[in-house]
Amino acid sequence: MRKRTLKRGLTAFWWLTLIFLYLPLAVVVLFSFNAANSAARLTGFSLRWYHQLLGNEQIITAFGNTLILATCSSVIALAIGCLIGYGMYRHRHRKLGWLIVLIYLPIVLPDIVFGISEMAFFVQFHRLTGLLQPGLGTMVIAHVTFQIPFVALIVYSRFVGLDPSLFEAAKDLYATPLKRVIHFMLPTIKPALISAFFLSFTLSVDDFVISFFTAGPESATLPIYIWSAIKKGVTPEINAIATLMIGAVALAAVISLAFNRQRKV
Amino acid sequence: MTDLTNTVKATDRADGADTASKDKRGASSIRMQGLRKQFGRDSVALAGVDLDIDAGEFFTLLGPSGCGKTTLLRILAGLEEADDGQLKIGGKDVIDVPPHRRSVNTVFQSYALFPHLSVRDNLAFGLRMRGEPAAERNRKVAEVAEFIKLGSLVERRVDQLSGGQKQRIALARALVCEPDVLLLDEPLSALDAGLRGQLQVELQRLQKRLGVTFVFVTHDQDEAMVMSDRIAVLDSGIIQQVGTPSEIYEHPANAFVARFMGHDNLFAITASDSNWVDTGLGRLQLDPAEQRDTPDGWLLIRPETLELGGDVPADYNRLEGTVEERLYRGSRIEYRLTVNDHPLTAVAGNLGQRIHDVGDRVTIGICPEDLVRVAA
Numbered sequence: 202m203r204k205r206t207l208k209r210g211l212t213a214f215w216w217l218t219l220i221f222l223y224l225p226l227a228v229v230v231l232f233s234f235n236a237a238n239s240a241a242r243l244t245g246f247s248l249r250w251y252h253q254l255l256g257n258e259q260i261i262t263a264f265g266n267t268l269i270l271a272t273c274s275s276v277i278a279l280a281i282g283c284l285i286g287y288g289m290y291r292h293r294h295r296k297l298g299w300l301i302v303l304i305y306l307p308i309v310l311p312d313i314v315f316g317i318s319e320m321a322f323f324v325q326f327h328r329l330t331g332l333l334q335p336g337l338g339t340m341v342i343a344h345v346t347f348q349i350p351f352v353a354l355i356v357y358s359r360f361v362g363l364d365p366s367l368f369e370a371a372k373d374l375y376a377t378p379l380k381r382v383i384h385f386m387l388p389t390i391k392p393a394l395i396s397a398f399f400l401s402f403t404l405s406v407d408d409f410v411i412s413f414f415t416a417g418p419e420s421a422t423l424p425i426y427i428w429s430a431i432k433k434g435v436t437p438e439i440n441a442i443a444t445l446m447i448g449a450v451a452l453a454a455v456i457s458l459a460f461n462r463q464r465k466v
Numbered sequence: 467m468t469d470l471t472n473t474v475k476a477t478d479r480a481d482g483a484d485t486a487s488k489d490k491r492g493a494s495s496i497r498m499q500g501l502r503k504q505f506g507r508d509s510v511a512l513a514g515v516d517l518d519i520d521a522g523e524f525f526t527l528l529g530p531s532g533c534g535k536t537t538l539l540r541i542l543a544g545l546e547e548a549d550d551g552q553l554k555i556g557g558k559d560v561i562d563v564p565p566h567r568r569s570v571n572t573v574f575q576s577y578a579l580f581p582h583l584s585v586r587d588n589l590a591f592g593l594r595m596r597g598e599p600a601a602e603r604n605r606k607v608a609e610v611a612e613f614i615k616l617g618s619l620v621e622r623r624v625d626q627l628s629g630g631q632k633q634r635i636a637l638a639r640a641l642v643c644e645p646d647v648l649l650l651d652e653p654l655s656a657l658d659a660g661l662r663g664q665l666q667v668e669l670q671r672l673q674k675r676l677g678v679t680f681v682f683v684t685h686d687q688d689e690a691m692v693m694s695d696r697i698a699v700l701d702s703g704i705i706q707q708v709g710t711p712s713e714i715y716e717h718p719a720n721a722f723v724a725r726f727m728g729h730d731n732l733f734a735i736t737a738s739d740s741n742w743v744d745t746g747l748g749r750l751q752l753d754p755a756e757q758r759d760t761p762d763g764w765l766l767i768r769p770e771t772l773e774l775g776g777d778v779p780a781d782y783n784r785l786e787g788t789v790e791e792r793l794y795r796g797s798r799i800e801y802r803l804t805v806n807d808h809p810l811t812a813v814a815g816n817l818g819q820r821i822h823d824v825g826d827r828v829t830i831g832i833c834p835e836d837l838v839r840v841a842a
Binding site: 363364366367369370371373374375376377380384385388389391 | 543545564565571572574578579580582583592595640
C-alpha cells in the first residue's frame with residue numbers, strides 16, 4: 202500500500218517537473234499565435250506576428266547573422282575538435298590529466314568571464330595589429346573556442362568505444378595513413394561528427410553572453426536583437442521569434458541525439 | 467558450422483585447374499634473428515629471438531600469457547617495431563616495411579571487423595585499399611565466400627553475426643588478399659569448446675589445401691599439438707624449444723616446457739650414471755641414450771606409459787604404489803598414486819582390464835625406454 206503511494210507520488214513529481222520546465226515555453230508558443238496585441242488576453246489564432254517578422258529587416262539580418270555564425274563556427278569547431286579528440290585518444294595512455302582539464306575548462310567557466318576575456322583580447326589585439334575588428338569574425342572565433350571541447354569529447358568517446366584492433370586491421374589490410382582516415386576513421390566516427398555538429402550549432406544559436414561581448418555594431422544575432430528589443434517591452438513579435446528558435450534548437454538537439462544513439466555498434 | 471574441406475573439394479571439382487594453380491602461390495619462409503623488444507624500462511617482451519619458419523608450414527607460437535608470443539606475431543605483422551634484430555619474409559628484409567606494405571595478413575583475436583561496413587565490404591577492404599579494380603575485387607570476394615562457404619552471410623551486417631561467423635569472416639577477409647603469410651592471434655579462444663575443436667581441424671585442412679605459411683598464436687597446448695607442423699614454446703621472451711608436436715610432448719627440452727605441455731610426473735634427479743638415475747621414487751634404469759653430461763635435472767615419466775598391476779617384465783623398472791584417487795574419464799582412467807611418499811599420476815586406457823580401487827596396493831611397471839631426462 203505504502204509502496205503504491207510512493208510510486209504515485211514519484212509519478213506526480215515527474216509530471217510536475219516537466220510542467221515546470223515546459224510551461225513557460227508553452228506560454229511563449231501560445232502567445233505567439235495570439236491575435237491580440239497585448240499579452241493580457243487570448244483573443245484568437247493568428248499568424249500576424251510571424252508575418253510581421255518577415256517584414257522586419259533587422260530581424261531578418263539578425264537571423265542571417267545567427268545562421269552564418271552558427272554554421273561557420275560549427276564547421277571550424279568540428280575540424281579542430283575532431284583532431285583534438287583523436288589526439289586525446291591516441292595519447293590516452295600517457296598522463297595527460299592536466300591537458301584534459303584545459304580542454305574541459307571552457308565548459309565549466311562562466312560565460313560572462315569567457316565573454317569578457319574574449320572581448321578584452323580582441324580589443325588589445327585590434328589595437329596592436331589593426332586586425333580582428335569586432336564583428337562576425339570575432340564572434341566566430343569566440344564561438345569556436347567554446348564549441349571545441351564539446352566536439353573533442355564526443356569524438357574522443359567514440360574512438361574510446363572502438364575495438365583498438367580495428368586501427369591495426371586497417372593497417373594490416375594495406376590502408377595507407379591517408380586511406381585509413383578516409384575509409385576507416387571518418388566513416389566510423391561519422392555519427393559522432395554529425396551529432397557534434399548539431400550540438401555545436403545549437404550552442405551557437407543559444408549563446409547570448411559571449412556573442413554580446415564579442416559582437417560589432419553590424420553583427421547582432423537573434424539573441425542580441427531580442428535582448429535589445431525587450432528593453433522596450435515584450436512584444437508578441439518576440440514570442441514568435443522565440444517560438445521559431447525553440448523549434449530550430451529542438452530539431453537540432455533531436456538530430457544530435459539520434460546520431461549519438463546510433464554510435465554503438 | 468560447415469565443413470571447410472567439403473567446400474574445398476566442391477570448388478576443386480568445379481574449377482580444378484584454377485584452384486590448383488592458386489594453391490602454389492607465394493608461400494614465404496620467415497627468418498628471425500636476434501629480435502628484441504622491451505616495453506617501458508623493465509618489461510622485456512622478447513629477449514633475442516632466433517627462429518626460422520619454413521614456407522607453407524603451419525607454425526604455432528605457444529606459451530603462457532605474457533611470454534612474448536603476441537608481441538612476436540605483431541612484429542611479423544609490422545604492428546610493433548622490434549628494438550633490435552632482423553626479420554626476413556620470403557628472403558626480403560622487412561624490418562622497416564610498414565604493415566600496409568607487407569604481404570602479410572592477420573586474423574585478430576577480437577576479429578576486428580569494421581562496424582561501419584557490411585560483410586561484403588569488410589571482405590573487399592584489403593583489395594580496395596590495394597587499389598584492385600572493382601571487377602577483380604568482386605570476383606575474388608565471391609570466390610572466397612564460396613571457398614569458406616559464407617553463403618548468405620555476405621549480405622549481413624557485422625553486428626548480426628555470431629562469434630563463429632565473425633571468426634570465419636575475419637579469416638576470409640585476410641585470405642582474400644592472398645598473403646604470403648597468414649598470422650592468427652588466438653582466433654579460436656573466444657569460441658566454445660565444441661566449435662573450437664571443429665575449427666581447429668578445419669583450419670589445419672585449409673592451411674594444407676592453400677599451402678600458405680600460417681603462424682598461429684595460442685596458449686592452449688592441445689590446440690597447438692592438433693594443428694601444427696611445428697611448435698615454438700616461449701617463456702619470458704625466450705624460445706624454450708622448437709619442434710614437432712611429438713618432439714615437444716615426448717622430449718621436452720626443460721622443466722618449463724614439460725610442465726607447460728601438461729606433464730605432472732617430474733622428479734628431481736639426485737644422482738645418475740650411464741644407465742640409471744636416483745629420484746624420490748628410487749633407483750630407475752633408463753636407456754643409455756638418455757645419459758647427460760650434467761648429473762642434475764628432472765626425470766619425466768609420462769602417465770600413459772605406466773603399466774599398473776599384472777606381471778612386470780624382467781627388464782622393466784618395478785615400483786609399488788597406493789591408489790589415492792581414481793578419476794574415471796570414460797575412454798581412460800586416471801590414477802593418483804603415491805610411491806615412497808611421492809605423488810605419481812598414471813593413465814590407463816579403458817580397455818576392460820581390472821579397475822583399481824582407492825587404497826589398493828598396485829605394482830607399477832615402467833619400460834626404461836619410456837623414461838626421459840629433462841634439463842632443469
